[in-house]
Amino acid sequence: MTEDPHSPHGAHAPSHAAPDPNAAEGSIFDGLLGGDTSQWAFGTDFEDPLAGVDTTVPDGVDAHDLAVYCLMLADDALVASQRLSEWCSRAPDLEEDIALANVALDLLGQARLLLARAAAADASVVPVLPEGSPVPPEDALAFFREAGDFRNVRLAEVPNGDFAHTVVRLLLLSCARLAVMERLAGSRDRVLAAVAAKAVKELAYHRDFAGRWFLTLAQGTEESRRRLLTALDQLWPLHDELFGSHAVERAVADAGVGGDPAEVAPEADVVLEQVLAMSGVERPDRQALAGVSGRTGRDGLHTEALGLMLAEMQVVARAHPSGRW
Amino acid sequence: MPTATSLTRDQAYDVARQVADPEMPMLTLADLGVLRSVEVDDAGVVVAITPTYSGCPAMATMRDDLVHRLRDAGFDDVRVRVELEPAWSSDWITERGRRALAEHGISPPGPAGPAGPVALRLLPTRRDLRCPRCGSDATEVTSEFGATACKALCRCTDCREPFEHVKEI
Numbered sequence: 001m002t003e004d005p006h007s008p009h010g011a012h013a014p015s016h017a018a019p020d021p022n023a024a025e026g027s028i029f030d031g032l033l034g035g036d037t038s039q040w041a042f043g044t045d046f047e048d049p050l051a052g053v054d055t056t057v058p059d060g061v062d063a064h065d066l067a068v069y070c071l072m073l074a075d076d077a078l079v080a081s082q083r084l085s086e087w088c089s090r091a092p093d094l095e096e097d098i099a100l101a102n103v104a105l106d107l108l109g110q111a112r113l114l115l116a117r118a119a120a121a122d123a124s125v126v127p128v129l130p131e132g133s134p135v136p137p138e139d140a141l142a143f144f145r146e147a148g149d150f151r152n153v154r155l156a157e158v159p160n161g162d163f164a165h166t167v168v169r170l171l172l173l174s175c176a177r178l179a180v181m182e183r184l185a186g187s188r189d190r191v192l193a194a195v196a197a198k199a200v201k202e203l204a205y206h207r208d209f210a211g212r213w214f215l216t217l218a219q220g221t222e223e224s225r226r227r228l229l230t231a232l233d234q235l236w237p238l239h240d241e242l243f244g245s246h247a248v249e250r251a252v253a254d255a256g257v258g259g260d261p262a263e264v265a266p267e268a269d270v271v272l273e274q275v276l277a278m279s280g281v282e283r284p285d286r287q288a289l290a291g292v293s294g295r296t297g298r299d300g301l302h303t304e305a306l307g308l309m310l311a312e313m314q315v316v317a318r319a320h321p322s323g324r325w
Numbered sequence: 326m327p328t329a330t331s332l333t334r335d336q337a338y339d340v341a342r343q344v345a346d347p348e349m350p351m352l353t354l355a356d357l358g359v360l361r362s363v364e365v366d367d368a369g370v371v372v373a374i375t376p377t378y379s380g381c382p383a384m385a386t387m388r389d390d391l392v393h394r395l396r397d398a399g400f401d402d403v404r405v406r407v408e409l410e411p412a413w414s415s416d417w418i419t420e421r422g423r424r425a426l427a428e429h430g431i432s433p434p435g436p437a438g439p440a441g442p443v444a445l446r447l448l449p450t451r452r453d454l455r456c457p458r459c460g461s462d463a464t465e466v467t468s469e470f471g472a473t474a475c476k477a478l479c480r481c482t483d484c485r486e487p488f489e490h491v492k493e494i
Contacts, residue, residue, distance in 0.1 A: 049384075052373070052406020095478065099470035106474065109380025113409075178443060194409035198379050201412065201494040204443045205469055211447050271445050278447055 049112050049138065050191065055120035058188045061255035066189065067122035068151065069252045071141070072298055073180075074114035075152035078142060079306070080173055081107035082313050083160055092163050099209055103170065106202040110195060115141045117191045133322045143317035147300075147307040154289070154297040155238035157306040164217050164224070165231040171210035171275060172235065176242040176261065178203040179268040183259035192257065211275045218279035233284045240288035243268070246298040337370045338363040340398045347386040348473050351429040354387060358417025361408045369402025370395055375413045378474040378494075415475070415493050430457045432479065432490035456481035457488050466490070 057063045084104035091097035119126045119137030126137045127144040135143070155173060160166060181203060184196035217228040243265040245253075252258030276283065295301035317323075341363050342355035354360040354374065361373040372391050376384055388405040395403040415434035418426075423433035435452055454464040461483035468478045469492070476489045 048407075050407065050409075052371075052404075053409055095468040095470075098472070098478075099468055102470035102474055105380040105382070106378055107380075109376070109378060113379060182443065190410065194412065195379070197410065198376075198412040200443060202378060205492070205494075207443075208446045208450075209469060211445055215447055267442075274445055275447065 048116070048136065050116045050120060053191060053194075055117065055191055057121050058190075058255075058257060061189070061252060061257045063122045064124070065248050065251050065255075066257060067118040067125045068248045069258050070114045070118035070121060070192070071125065072151040072246070072249070074111045074118060074141070075150045076156050076173070076177065077107040077114065078111035079150065079152045079156040079309070080169075081105075081111060082309060083156065084166070084170075086160055087166065096163070100166070103206050103209065106199075106206065110199050110202070111142070112138050113191075113195045117189075117195070120191075129321050134324055135317070135321065139317065143314045144321070147302050147310055149300060150297075150302065150306060150310070151300060152297050152302075152306075153238070153241045154303055154306075155235065155242060157297070157302060157309060158235070158238065159305050159309075161231060161234070162227055163213075164227040165234070167210050167213040167217060168228065168231040168235050170206060171214050171272070172239055172242065174203050174207040174210055175268045175272045176264075178207055179264035179271075180259045180261055182267075183264055187258065188256045207271070214275050214281075215279045218281050229281065232281065233286060236284040236286045237289040241296050241298075244296065244298070249298070334363060334365040336398070337365050337372075337395060337400060340395050340400075341370075341372050341391055344387070344390050344394050347383045347390065349426070349429075349431070351425045351431075352418070352422050354391075356419045356422030356425060358419065358422075359387070359413060365400075369404065370400045372403065372405045373408040374405060375408045377413050381474060413494075415491060418491070426491060427457050430488055431476070432457050432488055434491040434493045437493045452490070452493075454479060454490060456484060456486070458486050459484040 057066055081104045084100050084107070087097065087100045089097065091100055115138035116136075119141060123137070125141070127140050129135050129140055129144065155169060158169075178200060181196040181199040184192055185200060187193040187196065214228065217224040219225070243261045245260045245262040249258055249260050253260035253263070291299070292301050341360055342353055344354050344360075346352045346354055346357050346359070349357070357377070359374050359377060361375050362371075363373075364371045372395070374384070374387055374391070384407070391405050392403045414437050416437050418434065426433045432454055449466055450469070452466070453462070454466075455462050456464055459481060461481055463482045464479055465482060466477055466479050467487065471478045471489055475491055475494075477492050478487065479490045480487045
C-alpha cells in the first residue's frame with residue numbers, strides 16, 4: 001500500500017519494473033514526459049486543499065459550532081458523493097455514467113474543502129490517529145469517524161435504488177443545497193463564502209441534470225413514470241429533514257456565518273414546485289420520517305445504511321492508519 | 326545559476342505563465358485563468374492558483390509543474406498557494422486560450438451567466454455553439470458532463486463528429 005503507481009520508488013515490488021526515464025536506451029514513456037522527469041513525482045504527495053487560505057475564525061462565532069456546521073455541509077456532500085460513485089460503470093448509459101461521476105467529483109471536492117475548513121476551525125473534531133500518521137485532517141474526518149459522528153441528512157445515505165431513485169434524490173438534495181450555498185456565498189467566514197460561491201455554480205448543473213431527468217422520466221413511458229413516482233414516494237419522508245434547522249445551524253446563521261436551512265426552504269421549494277408542475281407530478285402524501293427522541297441525521301442519528309456504506313468506504317484507510325499512498 | 330533574489334518578479338511570472346494545464350495542454354495556466362498571481366520576496370516565489378471546479382483533480386499536478394519549472398529557472402524556494410476567491414469563471418479564459426481551444430477541436434465557452442439567483446433550466450441550455458471542425462452551427466449537446474469536470478459533450482449534426490465544449494461557469 002505504500003507503493004504509488006506514479007512513483008518509481010514504491011517500497012513494495014510493483015508487478016513490473018517502473019520505466020527508468022534516465023535509461024540510456026530510453027523508454028516508451030519518453031514522449032509523454034517530454035524529457036521532464038519531474039513528472040514522475042506527481043501524485044505522490046498530499047496537498048493541503050486550503051494551503052495559503054486565511055482560516056481565521058471570524059469574530060462572534062464559536063469555533064466548535066463553525067466546525068460542526070462545516071461537518072454538516074461536508075457530510076451531506078461526502079455521503080451523497082459516495083452513493084453516486086456506486087453508479088460508476090453501472091449507469092443506464094455511458095453519458096449518464098460520466099454525468100453521475102462528475103457530480104460525485106464536484107461534491108467530493110466540496111466535501112474535502114469543507115472538512116479541511118472544519119479541522120482548521122476546531123482541531124478537536126478530528127479523530128486522533130497514531131503518532132506519525134501522514135493522514136491529513138480532512139481524510140481523518142472522512143475515513144476515521146464512526147457513523148454516529150457523521151452529521152449528514154438521512155436522505156443522502158439511504159441505499160441506491162434504480163436510476164429514477166438517484167434522479168429524485170439528487171433533485172431534492174441539490175435544490176436544498178443550492179439554496180443554502182447561495183445564502184452562504186455572503187458568509188462572514190471567507191473560506192465558507194469562497195467554497196459556497198463555487199458550489200453554487202456546480203450545483204446549478206447538478207440541479208438541471210436531475211430536473212431534466214425528472215421531467216423526462218415523468219413524461220416518458222408508463223414504466224419510467226411508475227418508477228419515478230415510486231422513488232419520489234419512497235424518498236419524500238426524508239425531504240423535510242433537509243430544512244429542519246439544528247441548533248448549530250441557527251447559531252452560525254445568527255452569527256452571520258452560516259445559512260439556516262429553514263430560512264431558505266421557500267426558495268428551494270419554488271424550484272422544486274417548478275419541476276413537479278412541469279412534470280405533472282403531485283407531492284406525495286407522506287409523513288416525514290421522525291427522528292429518535294428528536295434526533296436526526298444532523299445529530300448523528302442515522303439509518304443502518306450509513307454504517308454499512310462507511311464500512312466499505314473506510315475499510316482500506318482504517319486498515320493502514322500510518323500508510324503512505 | 327542565479328539566486329532567487331537576483332531574479333525578478335517578471336522573470337518568475339514569465340516562467341509560471343507558460344506552464345501548461347495538465348488536462349488541456351493546449352492552454353497555459355495563464356490562458357486558462359487559474360494563475361492568479363506571482364510574487365517574489367526575499368524568501369522566494371509565491372504563486373497563487375485557483376481551482377476551476379471544487380473537485381479539480383489537477384491541482385496537485387499544476388502545483389508540482391509550477392514548482393519544477395520555477396526551480397529549473399533558478400528560483401530555489403517556490404511556494405504555491407490556493408486562492409479560493411473569487412471563484413474561477415470560464416470568462417477568465419483569455420482570447421488566446423479560446424483560439425487555442427478551437428484550434429484543438431474544443432469549443433470555447435460562451436459568456437457565463439450573470440451573478441444573482443440561479444434559474445432552473447429544464448430545457449437544453451441555449452448556447453451559440455459552432456462545430457470546431459466544420460464551423461457549422463447545427464450542433465447539439467449530448468451531455469452537460471464530459472471527460473473532465475469543465476467540459477460538456479456535443480455533436481455536430483452536419484459533419485456528424487462529436488466534440489467537447491468548455492462549460493460556462
